[in-house]
């Protein structure tokens with residue numbers, strides 16, 4: 001499936017200055033885009049070598065292919081982990097595939113799309129090593145990386161537009177973990193993956 005939005009669909013009009021996300025939509029859909037700013041893609045160094053595993057259920061299937069193509073257009077290697085049709089499937093099956101790829105370092109990031117983005121995140125986050133975040137705003141995409149060092153991005157295919165989801169993907173993949181005081185908190189998150197961790201007592 002190709003991205004088949006017209007310029008009018010995405011609000012691109014002759015002579016208008018495009019925002020980066022609109023430029024990206026133009027690029028991904030092969031629409032004409034004369035905006036010089038379109039080359040300013042917010043990608044970290046070495047991003048070309050980063051691998052993104054993507055999957056959906058039927059609630060997110062319509063966005064999976066456009067998002068996969070978009071992520072590729074940003075310079076990432078994308079592995080489509082299914083499904084292959086709009087047929088009803090169980091989101092935990094696909095969340096598991098992508099989450100394990102991230103946990104096993106077969107992918108640097110995961111992107112999961114279901115109806116809400118919730119079931120995918122709940123499932124993916126149970127896999128040791130995964131920090132999954134459901135993102136429904138630009139700032140959440142940014143903070144999920146800066147503060148939470150999330151490695152799996154979960155999106156809504158039913159309540160968020162494709163263009164907004166493209167912005168979230170671009171922002172998430174292009175934002176670095178801030179470290180510093182957040183490092184300690186990430187270590188505390190990851191204690192929950194340790195079967196020997198019995199819970200917080202006095203070490204707060």
Ligand code: RB5
Nearest residue numbers: 059114115116118119120
């Ligand atoms: C499927 O109907 C729906 O429950 C699923 O896509 C997702 O929203 C679950 O969290």
